[in-house]
Amino acid sequence: MTTITDPPKQQFRLSMLIYDTRYRSATIQVVALIAFMLLAAWLIDNTARNMMLLGKTINFGFFGEPASYDINQRLLDYTSRDTHLRAALIGLLNTLVVAILGCATATAVGVLVGVLRLSHNWLIARLMTIYVEMFRNVPVLLWIVFIMAIMIETLPAPSAFRGDNATASMLLGDTVALTNRGIYIPEALFSRSLGDIHFFGASSLRFDVSLDLIAFLIVLGAGLWASHRIKRRADRMQEETGNRPTTWYLRVGVVLVPVVILLVALGFHLGYPELKGFNFSGGTHLRNSLIALWLALSLYTAAFIAEIVRAGILAISNGQTEAAAALGLRPGRVMRLVILPQALRVIVPPLISQYLNLTKNSSLAIAVGYMDITGTLGGITMNQTGKELECVLLLMLIYLIISLSISGVMNWYNESVKLKER
Amino acid sequence: MSKQLAYVRTEMLPQQTPPVTSVGMLGWLRGNLFSGWLNTGLTLISLVAIIMVLSAVVPWVLSPTWQATSLTECRGILHELGRDGHFSGACWGVIRDRWVQLFFGFYPADLYWRPILAFLLLAVALAPILFSDKVPAKLLWFSAAFPLLFPWLLWGGAFWGPLLILAGLVLAYLVFLQVSRASSTLPGLIAAVIFAAAWFLWGMGLITGAINYGLGSARMEGTRAALELRVDGLETREAEIDQAIASAQDAVREVMSGEAEAVASGDGAYRALIARAAAPRDRLNTLQSEKALLDEALFSAQSLLGRIEVLKGQEEALPRLKQEAEAARAALPRTVRKIDTDIGLEALKQRILSGEAKVPAEDMAQLDRVLGLETNLRSVILAIDRTYADVAMIGLRPVTSRDFGGMMLSITIGVVAIACSLPLGILLALGRRSDMMIVKYLCVGFIEFIRGVPLITLLFVASTLLNIFMPPDTKFDIILRVLIMVTLFASAYMAEVIRGGLAALPKGQYEGADSLGLNYWQAQRLVIMPQALKISIPGIVSTFIGVFKDTTLVSIIGLLDPLGLSNSIRADANWNGIVWELYGFIALIFFLFCFGMSRYSMYLERKLQTGHR
Amino acid sequence: MSELTTDRQIDRSKMTVSDEIAVEIINMNKWYGTFHVLRDINLTVNSGERIVIAGPSGSGKSTLIRCINRLEEHQSGKIIVDGTELSSDLKNIDKIRSDVGMCFQHFNLFPHLTILENCTLAPIWVRKTPRKEAIDTAMHFLEKVRIPDQANKYPGQLSGGQQQRVAIARSLCMRPRIMLFDEPTSALDPEMIKEVLDTMIELAEEGMTMLCVTHEMGFARQVANRVIFMDQGQIVEQNEPEEFFNNPKSERTKLFLSQILGH
Numbered sequence A: 001m002t003t004i005t006d007p008p009k010q011q012f013r014l015s016m017l018i019y020d021t022r023y024r025s026a027t028i029q030v031v032a033l034i035a036f037m038l039l040a041a042w043l044i045d046n047t048a049r050n051m052m053l054l055g056k057t058i059n060f061g062f063f064g065e066p067a068s069y070d071i072n073q074r075l076l077d078y079t080s081r082d083t084h085l086r087a088a089l090i091g092l093l094n095t096l097v098v099a100i101l102g103c104a105t106a107t108a109v110g111v112l113v114g115v116l117r118l119s120h121n122w123l124i125a126r127l128m129t130i131y132v133e134m135f136r137n138v139p140v141l142l143w144i145v146f147i148m149a150i151m152i153e154t155l156p157a158p159s160a161f162r163g164d165n166a167t168a169s170m171l172l173g174d175t176v177a178l179t180n181r182g183i184y185i186p187e188a189l190f191s192r193s194l195g196d197i198h199f200f201g202a203s204s205l206r207f208d209v210s211l212d213l214i215a216f217l218i219v220l221g222a223g224l225w226a227s228h229r230i231k232r233r234a235d236r237m238q239e240e241t242g243n244r245p246t247t248w249y250l251r252v253g254v255v256l257v258p259v260v261i262l263l264v265a266l267g268f269h270l271g272y273p274e275l276k277g278f279n280f281s282g283g284t285h286l287r288n289s290l291i292a293l294w295l296a297l298s299l300y301t302a303a304f305i306a307e308i309v310r311a312g313i314l315a316i317s318n319g320q321t322e323a324a325a326a327l328g329l330r331p332g333r334v335m336r337l338v339i340l341p342q343a344l345r346v347i348v349p350p351l352i353s354q355y356l357n358l359t360k361n362s363s364l365a366i367a368v369g370y371m372d373i374t375g376t377l378g379g380i381t382m383n384q385t386g387k388e389l390e391c392v393l394l395l396m397l398i399y400l401i402i403s404l405s406i407s408g409v410m411n412w413y414n415e416s417v418k419l420k421e422r
Numbered sequence B: 001m002s003k004q005l006a007y008v009r010t011e012m013l014p015q016q017t018p019p020v021t022s023v024g025m026l027g028w029l030r031g032n033l034f035s036g037w038l039n040t041g042l043t044l045i046s047l048v049a050i051i052m053v054l055s056a057v058v059p060w061v062l063s064p065t066w067q068a069t070s071l072t073e074c075r076g077i078l079h080e081l082g083r084d085g086h087f088s089g090a091c092w093g094v095i096r097d098r099w100v101q102l103f104f105g106f107y108p109a110d111l112y113w114r115p116i117l118a119f120l121l122l123a124v125a126l127a128p129i130l131f132s133d134k135v136p137a138k139l140l141w142f143s144a145a146f147p148l149l150f151p152w153l154l155w156g157g158a159f160w161g162p163l164l165i166l167a168g169l170v171l172a173y174l175v176f177l178q179v180s181r182a183s184s185t186l187p188g189l190i191a192a193v194i195f196a197a198a199w200f201l202w203g204m205g206l207i208t209g210a211i212n213y214g215l216g217s218a219r220m221e222g223t224r225a226a227l228e229l230r231v232d233g234l235e236t237r238e239a240e241i242d243q244a245i246a247s248a249q250d251a252v253r254e255v256m257s258g259e260a261e262a263v264a265s266g267d268g269a270y271r272a273l274i275a276r277a278a279a280p281r282d283r284l285n286t287l288q289s290e291k292a293l294l295d296e297a298l299f300s301a302q303s304l305l306g307r308i309e310v311l312k313g314q315e316e317a318l319p320r321l322k323q324e325a326e327a328a329r330a331a332l333p334r335t336v337r338k339i340d341t342d343i344g345l346e347a348l349k350q351r352i353l354s355g356e357a358k359v360p361a362e363d364m365a366q367l368d369r370v371l372g373l374e375t376n377l378r379s380v381i382l383a384i385d386r387t388y389a390d391v392a393m394i395g396l397r398p399v400t401s402r403d404f405g406g407m408m409l410s411i412t413i414g415v416v417a418i419a420c421s422l423p424l425g426i427l428l429a430l431g432r433r434s435d436m437m438i439v440k441y442l443c444v445g446f447i448e449f450i451r452g453v454p455l456i457t458l459l460f461v462a463s464t465l466l467n468i469f470m471p472p473d474t475k476f477d478i479i480l481r482v483l484i485m486v487t488l489f490a491s492a493y494m495a496e497v498i499r500g501g502l503a504a505l506p507k508g509q510y511e512g513a514d515s516l517g518l519n520y521w522q523a524q525r526l527v528i529m530p531q532a533l534k535i536s537i538p539g540i541v542s543t544f545i546g547v548f549k550d551t552t553l554v555s556i557i558g559l560l561d562p563l564g565l566s567n568s569i570r571a572d573a574n575w576n577g578i579v580w581e582l583y584g585f586i587a588l589i590f591f592l593f594c595f596g597m598s599r600y601s602m603y604l605e606r607k608l609q610t611g612h613r
Numbered sequence C: 001m002s003e004l005t006t007d008r009q010i011d012r013s014k015m016t017v018s019d020e021i022a023v024e025i026i027n028m029n030k031w032y033g034t035f036h037v038l039r040d041i042n043l044t045v046n047s048g049e050r051i052v053i054a055g056p057s058g059s060g061k062s063t064l065i066r067c068i069n070r071l072e073e074h075q076s077g078k079i080i081v082d083g084t085e086l087s088s089d090l091k092n093i094d095k096i097r098s099d100v101g102m103c104f105q106h107f108n109l110f111p112h113l114t115i116l117e118n119c120t121l122a123p124i125w126v127r128k129t130p131r132k133e134a135i136d137t138a139m140h141f142l143e144k145v146r147i148p149d150q151a152n153k154y155p156g157q158l159s160g161g162q163q164q165r166v167a168i169a170r171s172l173c174m175r176p177r178i179m180l181f182d183e184p185t186s187a188l189d190p191e192m193i194k195e196v197l198d199t200m201i202e203l204a205e206e207g208m209t210m211l212c213v214t215h216e217m218g219f220a221r222q223v224a225n226r227v228i229f230m231d232q233g234q235i236v237e238q239n240e241p242e243e244f245f246n247n248p249k250s251e252r253t254k255l256f257l258s259q260i261l262g263h
């Protein structure tokens, strides 16, 4: 073997920063970081100078001032004398309410439509296609104002329910009233109520929790847990003996019976909306804006979910159905044991990103006057206090936190699915 | 006879028709609609639902109200047909009256050819990209130049504007080439960026100013004479139009004088009357819009003429004003100067007003005087510059962003955002896949941030914060600000689409490029991106559809996209109360656009699946 | 594995090994994370040598030849190609990559470019050859691998064997001094293997320095002047083909040969 002399030890030269793979990436990163910091510094400096010219300072003191505007759809108590902070809190809860309602409805409708699109019934499949294309290809904002207009223009005014020759009447045995001011539904009341617990005294973050609700949830949870235990026992029996005992009546009973007993004990009854004067009172009032937003977001998102579900089922079903059927599994079991577990893996990630979209789209509430976080913090509060910088940045931060939580759930799901794949 | 095991067919069987129940109309119906109780039930329910919806919608749509000019007339026509009540029929007159506005907003009517041409050329520019196999690649040059042509056509302005931008880009590229040949790519890139920043922040302004001054001085006298002639001509024309309008009004009034009678007689007389009135009304409308245009032209000619008249005086007064301002500033009392004058006098005043610093009242008056003088000086300089610029202007008449609206605005925002977000998205996607941690996390942070907040909050940034983020005195136009934010928004989504495309490429492609000695950017440009982008086209198209639909959000911050216009149309007394027709029409247009594009992307997906790979 | 690859007479007139050193690898080690893939590799390749590298799957053959043009980075030791040491200096890497051609198991042709464009891409952008000249060169090599008539087709329209020959031509267009082959035939059907091997033999006949990872033992016998057997990241045995096949020294080699030759 020939030996070659060692090349002279390389001195560090400046050009090595760029031509040497060891330093090159560090150089580029440092340049990128410096460029980024310069940009940030430039923006911050501009902002500071502009704020000075406008005679403004950055502070969040306005949160302690009275909001002096009204929010008509709310979960917690609120008056216009409350602070901007409380208004923002009410808005945030409203955002979450419409997001959760929307996601639930969108999933239900979307899964139904997605499955029906694959139906062998030509008419049904076509109708569902029309639904999907119609909702997907028209902006969601248009759907929101459109459904809002339908509510206002086509539903009767509360006065139409009045008198002997009323032109409108309540539905479902006089329990639900559809009016152009919103929908009135019965509310849950307890005659032997356990009362509320109050948190945070009289501060802006105060809230009450109903003990009735807590008791209900505890009993329900215990029932579900017991039901789950029964199922586990049946599973074990099946593993050991091969036969599965019939347990469904036990499982239903163990959930239902204690709940019913509790409700009776608490004196549960429904409070119905009633026409008093020119308007309904009693019951729960869902405003037009909430209904319009909820319906529009759900129907719009459901169109996308339907496509996801359809694609998920199509991606799995071909060979797998045949293989499972060839093993002698019945169609119901094929779906439950073979198709669904696999299809869910394909469906869930894009489904969650649709939830994310729905939540972000709920900010369009501002177009119909539903007071969500955008309508309160980014709307009236911002306009009243003139604190654009603080309000918009905080608004973005809140949405960012919500979004990151949702994508955190998605990542967790993806990880857990990946683990099972091994 | 022995049992025969062997068998030979001597005669082939002819083909037979299958049983009736499995083919033909009947077979199809049985197979697809009525196979079982559940299916039959579903079919019947859907049929009932379809019939109910159609029986409500079809009569409403079929409503002979095309020629009505107000909601009242629509109601009259429907009443005459015996159709009363809320949903008796649509009032299509509003569409006839306003569809042009729904497409063009308040863009000057005599300049409609510009957006139309811009969008036609857009199709030409897109053709070599979308249909790469059918259109010659030479057209790509046009596609490359189009981003400069497009805004010029829409907003107008002097022709050297786009040329100077082009020159800036070309020069930056030359700087890049020179520096990177002398040392290497990275310094080249930095030098080019610095050059471009300098060019666009100062250089272009200086050159434009020089051109304006030179050309303006040369053309001053000629322009004045031409303007005088033009004002005369316009005034004569205006007088003619006024007469024509008067006679058209008479004609309309004459027809409509029979209105009460027609309403009373019923029997289609009212409809006939409205139809008869349509022609004179159209003429009146045309004349009136011509008069509006004339007024505008006359006004701008007269004001320019006026500004030319006072130009000389302004220029003469300039040195004196300058001197006065400087002297006053030098004479500022010590109390004022003691506070930090470096931050600018305006900020100083704010500081004093907010009570942070105290000065005696007479010193404050002195400060106010200086501020007043300086403001006045600036406005005179600005006025002189504007006059020169207006006189020097050779090019397309400028249109302000306030006049943009309708579908044109939506398409403009969508197209510009997607076009600009593509390069940005490519860079972000590459950054996110890079193994350089800092670069990667910067990109991830940006992408996740943008994707985590709703577009509406970004639009709030555009409408309230973007000007605060820019150096004081920069005044960005609202549409430009919206374009910037929507572009950033789209680029984050684009980055994710392209990242998907990149991930779908086999590793061998990178290795093939590496083994041939291509460097990173060459490999990206020549080997990786052409393939990754091709795979991503369906995703890019659906991002585009999403952004296009999201352009409706600009109505929330007060821009007049179709949805925003629908509110302003409803504010017109004639159309107060119209809801469904407008929403329906807008929804239909969006549907046609988006549905068409999604079909195109499906076609692409199929083509890609069967294409050579 | 097919024992005999070709029935043609091989012209050995130009297959001469010179004293010049083409590749020198000294005490080279490489790890993937904590996994030691290449252990203390020492190898000297003279100009004009045809070396076949064999060994069981996962033994580090690919990693070794990919280190030679820096598709993988080695962590210790030296690799000197054509007198240039492979260091972290980008300019050296660029120079070596354009001097060393490589063919992959899965061809790695660029599917969006025609055959001709595949062949002219690197000469134009890396070597800065005028387009016309690059096309002439490309056509020359395409003729050599006997597919000039396919020049304007896309890779997807060609058979596997044709694609691999295009890949060889694409590398040759850079006028490399050394060619690396990483299992060029193992993704191909038997009748296509022959056409690719023929092309490689022709290349050898012209005196090209070649390092081939292959399981084509017939090719090794007929063309190689040295066979290297690798296992577990080490060079276990190297010898002239006759000796290597007829008289293997190490137990591992014997086991490997008995498996691959099917006795």
Ligand SMILES: Nc1ncnc2c1ncn2[C@@H]1O[C@H](COP(=O)(O)OP(=O)(O)O)[C@@H](O)[C@H]1O
Residues within 6 Å of the ligand: C032, C035, C037, C055, C056, C057, C058, C059, C060, C061, C062, C063, C064
């Ligand atoms: N990128 C990589 N990361 C980690 N391990 C790798 C990587 N590439 C190859 N290896 C491992 O290195 C060993 C040698 O691989 P390779 O050189 O491809 O073997 P051969 O080509 O001989 O079959 C194998 O065990 C393989 O699993």
Ligand SMILES: [Mg+2]
Residues within 6 Å of the ligand: C061, C062, C063, C183
């Ligand atoms: Mg290998």
